Amino acid sequence: xxxxxxxxxxxxxxxxxxxxxxxxxxxxxxxxxxxxxxxxxxxxxxxxxxxxxxxxxxxxxxxxxxxxxxxxxxxxxxxxxxxxxxxxxxxxxxxxxxxxxxxxxxxxxxxxxxxxxxxxxxxxxxxxxxxxxxxxxxxxxxxxxxxxxxxxxxxxxxxxxxxxxxxxxxxxxxxxxxxxxxxxxxxxxxxxxxxxxxxxxxxxxxxxxxxxxxxxxxxxxxxxxxxxxxxxxxxxxxxxxxxxxxxxxxxxxxxxxxxxxxxxxxxxxxxxxxxxxxxxxxxxxxxxxxxxxxxxxxxxxxxxxxxxxxxxxxxxxxxxxxxxxxxxxxxxxxxxxxxxxxxxxxxxxxxxxxxxxxxxxxxxxxxxxxxxxxxxxxxxxxxxxxxxxxxxxxxxxxxxxxxxxxxxxxxxxxxxxxxxxxxxxxxxxxxxxxxxxxxxx
Ligand code: UDX
Numbered sequence: 348x349x350x351x352x353x354x355x356x357x358x359x360x361x362x363x364x365x366x367x368x369x370x371x372x373x374x375x376x377x378x379x380x381x382x383x384x385x386x387x388x389x390x391x392x393x394x395x396x397x398x399x400x401x402x403x404x405x406x407x408x409x410x411x412x413x414x415x416x417x418x419x420x421x422x423x424x425x426x427x428x429x430x431x432x433x434x435x436x437x438x439x440x441x442x443x444x445x446x447x448x449x450x451x452x453x454x455x456x457x458x459x460x461x462x463x464x465x466x467x468x469x470x471x472x473x474x475x476x477x478x479x480x481x482x483x484x485x486x487x488x489x490x491x492x493x494x495x496x497x498x499x500x501x502x503x504x505x506x507x508x509x510x511x512x513x514x515x516x517x518x519x520x521x522x523x524x525x526x527x528x529x530x531x532x533x534x535x536x537x538x539x540x541x542x543x544x545x546x547x548x549x550x551x552x553x554x555x556x557x558x559x560x561x562x563x564x565x566x567x568x569x570x571x572x573x574x575x576x577x578x579x580x581x582x583x584x585x586x587x588x589x590x591x592x593x594x595x596x597x598x599x600x601x602x603x604x605x606x607x608x609x610x611x612x613x614x615x616x617x618x619x620x621x622x623x624x625x626x627x628x629x630x631x632x633x634x635x636x637x638x639x640x641x642x643x644x645x646x647x648x649x650x651x652x653x654x655x656x657x658x659x660x661x662x663x664x665x666x667x668x669x670x671x672x673x674x675x676x677x678x679x680x681x682x683x684x685x686x687x688x689x690x691x692x693x694x695x696x697x698x699x700x701x702x703x704x705x706x707x708x709x710x711x712x713x714x715x716x717x718x719x720x721x722x723x724x725x726x727x728x729x730x731x732x733x734x735x736x737x738x739x740x741x742x743x744x745x746x747x748x749x750x751x752x753x754x755x756x757x758x759x760x761x762x763x764x765x766x767x768x769x770x771x772x773x774x775x776x777x778x779x780x781x782x783x784x785x786x787x788x
Contacts, residue, residue, distance in 0.1 A: 348371045348372070348426060348530075348534055349372050349423060349424045349425050349426075349534070350363075350366055350371050350372065350373045350374070350423040350424055350425070350426045350427075350428065350534075351373075351374045351375075351417075351421050351423070351426075351427045351428070351598055352373060352374070352375045352389070352427075352430055352466075353365075353376045353377075353419040353420070353427065353428065353431060353449045353452075354377065354415055354430035354431035354432065354445070354449070354467070355376070355377040355379075355382060355383075355386065355392075355422075355428060355430075355431055356431070356432055357393060357503075357505060357508065357612065357679075358430045358466055358501045358503065359375065359377075359387075359428065359431070359466070360375065360391075360392075360393070360398070360402075361395065361398065361503060361508045361509065361512050361609040362428060362430060362466060362512065363375040363411065363428075363710075364398060364402050364405060364411060364499065364509075365401075365509065365513055365538075366534075366675070367400055367405040368410075368513070369537050370410065370694060371410065371478065371534070372410055372582045373405075373410065373411050373412070373472055374411075374412045374414055374420040374424065375411070375412070375414075376413075376414055376415065376416070376417045376420045377414050377418075378415060379415075380415055381691055383413045383415050383429075384432070386402065386406075386412050386413045387406065387745070389403040389406070390459070390733040392582075392775070393677075393678065393679070394418070394677060394678040394705045395505065395506070395508050396506065396507075396509070396676060396712040397454075397509040397510075398509060401509065409483065411628040417449070417452050417456070418452060418456045418559035419456075419461070420464075421452065421453050421456040421457065421461075422457070422458055423669070424461070424666055425461060425764070426461065426463075426464060426530065426691070427453055427461060427462075427463050427464065427528070427536065428447055428451070428460045428464045428466045428467060429449050429464065429465050429467055429477070429500075430467055430501075430630045431445040431448075431449055431467055432445055432467070433445070433446060433467050433468060433469055433616075433620075434616075435616050435619060435620065438623065438712055439560035439619040439620065439622065439623040440470065440623040440627075441468070441469060441470050441619055441620045442617070442625070443469065443470075443473060445479065446465070446467055446469060446473065446741070447476060447477070447486045447564055449481055449676070449736055450463075450476075450477040450480035451484055452482050453481050453484075453494075453617070454480060454481040454482070454483065454484020454485055454487075455484050455488070456632065457485070457492055457494060457564045458483070458492065458544060459492065460493045460494060460495045460526075461495075462494070462495050462496075462497060462527045462530045462531065463477065463481065463494060463495070463496045463497070464496075464497050464498075464499045464531075465477060465496065465497070465498045465499065465554070465764070466499055466500075466619075468500060468501075468557050468561075468613070468616075468788065469498075469554060469619060470554070470558075470620060470624050471551050471554045471555050471558075471624060472551070472554070473498075473554065474497070474498050474521070474550045474551075475550075477496050478496045479587070479661065480481070481496070481660075484667055484669065488708055488713065489677050490761050492582065494522045495526065495527035496550070497520055497521060497522040497527050497528075497531060497550065497553075498507045498519075498520070498521035498522075498550045498553035498554050499518070499519065499520050499521075499531065499553070500519055500553060500554070500556060500557030500560075501581065502515065502516070502517070502519075502557070502558075502560065503515075503677055503690075505611065505612075505673060505674065505677040506675060506676030506677045507510065507676070511540060512538075514538070514540060514673075515538060515540075516544065517544045517545075517546050518535045518538065518539070518545050518546065519546045519548065519553050519556050519557075520532075520545070520546070520547050520548070520553060520554060520628060521536075521547075521548050521549055521550075521551070521553020521554060521556075522550065523549065525552055525714030526549055526711065528625060530563050531674045532545060532547075533590060547617075557617070558599060558617055558620070558621040559621075560623075561614055561617040561618070561627070562618055562621055562635060562638070564614065565601050565609060565614040565617075566616050566634065566638050567602040567603055568602060568605075568606075568609050568614075568642070569609075569637070569638040569639075569641040569642050569645070569686050570603075571585070571589065571603045571604065571605045571608070572586060572605050572608070572641055572645045572785075573641050573665035574605070574712070575605035575785050575786025576648075576786070577596050577644065578746045578786045578787065578788065579786055584686070584772075584783065584786070584787045585768075585786025585787060586768055586771070586786070586787065588602070589605070591772040594744060595777070596629070601787040604767070604768070605768065605785045605786045606645075606684075606766055606767050606785060607645060607646060607649045607688065607766035607785065608642050608643075608645035608646040608648075608684045608687075608744070609642055609682075610673030610674070610680075610681065610683040611673045611674065611679065611681060611682060612679065612681045612682070612683035612786065614642075614682075615639070615642070615682045616682075616768065616775075618635055618638055618639050618642075619635075619639060621635055622639065636773065636786070638709070639744075645684075645687075646684045646686065646687040646688070647691065648741070648766075648773040648785060649684075649738060649764055649766045649785075650687070650691035650692055651763055652783050653666070653692060653738065653764055654695070655738070656736075656762070656783070657735065657736075659695060660696060661692055661695040661696045661697035661730050662693060662695075662696035662697075663696070664697045664698070664735045665697065665698040665700060665733065665735055666692060666694070666697070666698070666699055666700070666734055666735060666736055666737070666738050667697055667699075667700050667701075667724070667730035667731040667732075667734040667738070667758070668685065668688070668689060668700070668702070668704055668730065668738050668740060668743025669702055669703075669727055669730065669737065669739045669740065669741070669743070669746050670685065670702075670736070670739060670740040670743055670746065671685040671701055671703035671706040671707070671709070671710050671714075671740065671744065672681060672705060672706040672709075672717075672741050673685075673741070673743055674702055674741060674742075675742055675743045675744065676705075676743075677705065677706075678703075678705040678706040678708065678709050678748070679706070679709070680706050680709045680710060680713075680714045680720050683706075683740075683741075684740055684766065684772060685701075685710075685740045686714050686715065687739065688738065688740060688766070689701070689715060689721060690715075690718065693718055693720035693721065696720075696722050697720065698721075698722070699720060699721045699722070700721075700722050700723070700724050700729075700731075700734060701715075701721060701722070701723055701724065702723070702724040702725075702726065702727050702729065702730040702733075703728060703741065703743070704743055704745060705743050707723050710723070711723065712788055723738075726748075726753070727745060727746065727758055728748065728753060731757040731758050732757050733757075733758075733759050734756070734757075734758055734759060735758075735759050735760055736760060736763065736764060737758060737762070737763045737764070738764045738766065739763070739764070739765045739766055739767060739769060740767070741767070742767040742769055744774070746769065747769060751778045752778075754765075755778070755779060755780070760779045760781070761778075761779050761781060762780065762782045762783075763775060763781070763782050763783070763787075764779045764782045764783045764784075765783065766784075766785065767781065767785075768785055768787075770782070770784075770785045772784065772787055
């Protein structure tokens with residue numbers, strides 16, 4: 348099938364490349380000329396395992412192309428995916444200006460029946476706006492061309508994006524037309540593990556499904572973070588409590604890991620956007636607001652532990668930080684807890700030596716740019732030389748089995764703040780570390 352994907356961010360690029368991998372003819376569009384030129388040479392703007400190889404292979408095979416000419420790309424395709432950003436506006440709602448600009452171009456370019464797919468995470472009711480924007484352009488052109496807008500939320504996880512897209516747990520399609528639903532069924536058939544993983548519904552329910560999924564997952568995390576706070580106060584161990592509750596199949600083990608807060612491009616933005624939608628419709632979303640509030644506080648838990656241990660004034664202190672990205676296997680630092688933790692400590696005079704396997708460039712060029720108390724190490728042990736303590740923020744695999752003796756030799760004090768509960772307290776104490784984690788005294 349001939350497909351255009353407008354927007355080469357995380358979701359757009361991964362979707363485009365994976366559709367091409369299945370033999371479709373895909374054109375990925377972006378307004379950023381440099382990004383398009385880079386992509387043609389296999390230079391990928393994000394770090395995502397497997398993406399670079401697959402992009403190069405499909406570009407070479409001519410199943411995948413890149414352009415800044417959205418008009419041409421749309422004109423020549425049967426399906427157009429809208430995968431541009433929906434940044435959070437000042438009031439917490441999703442800003443639709445990019446989505447509706449693409450809809451306008453579609454209205455200008457379309458020549459024959461097409462299916463237009465909302466792939467960006469958009470508030471309930473956006474498909475109606477996309478439909479109206481396209482129709483207004485067609486009316487202006489004075490042409491009568493049929494089209495359908497469908498909603499196809501994306502559930503891929505960063506760091507596992509290719510696998511999630513190629514082998515999805517489910518594909519959710521919201522459509523009000525049988526014809527459009529059939530086109531989507533045909534497109535996704537090769538990706539289906541089981542027949543039931545294709546879930547068809549109306550458009551609004553599909554739009555809502557994405558928010559409900561992310562809000563539920565964020566709720567599980569904030570709930571466990573709240574439990575960890577209670578555990579610390581009553582003298583219980585959240586790691587044991589987590590095992591104790593996860594064994595109940597109704598609760599399950601996934602997404603109940605306490606930590607120094609969730610980040611990323613989805614959870615923080617989507618929880619707030621859904622809360623905003625609820626308020627716009629006259630409902631007070633108490634759970635969503637609490638999920639967000641608990642998460643904001645959780646980002647300060649580690650810096651607060653450092654302050655209780657070393658005092659308010661951190662002049663002359665140096666901390667090694669392991670991990671900057673919001674989670675492992677990505678260089679993405681959007682809403683990463685590392686930003687809050689590092690800024691809290693440097694604000695009090697501390698110096699930071701940070702190491703991250705992939706996100707250093709993001710930190711240096713944007714997220715921690717201008718913070719001259721932060722320097723960067725080339726390896727995990729280099730970050731520890733003469734540091735007053737180690738702070739682990741992101742659970743990259745290379746931090747799982749470090750050489751504890753080497754760490755102790757390098758650190759000024761054997762003090763370790765673990766924001767992701769990677770080790771047992773007993774084991775760390777045996778190694779001679781003063782070990783702080785989340786939800787354990
Ligand atoms: C998430 C959803 O999982 C995905 O389905 C959706 O399409 C986009 O949003 P992503 O943002 O890539 O994906 O990351 P995810 O692996 O879900 O982690 C999100 C955050 O939650 C990370 O900061 C992670 O550290 C944190 N987290 C996750 C916890 O703190 N505890 C957990 O138990 C799980």
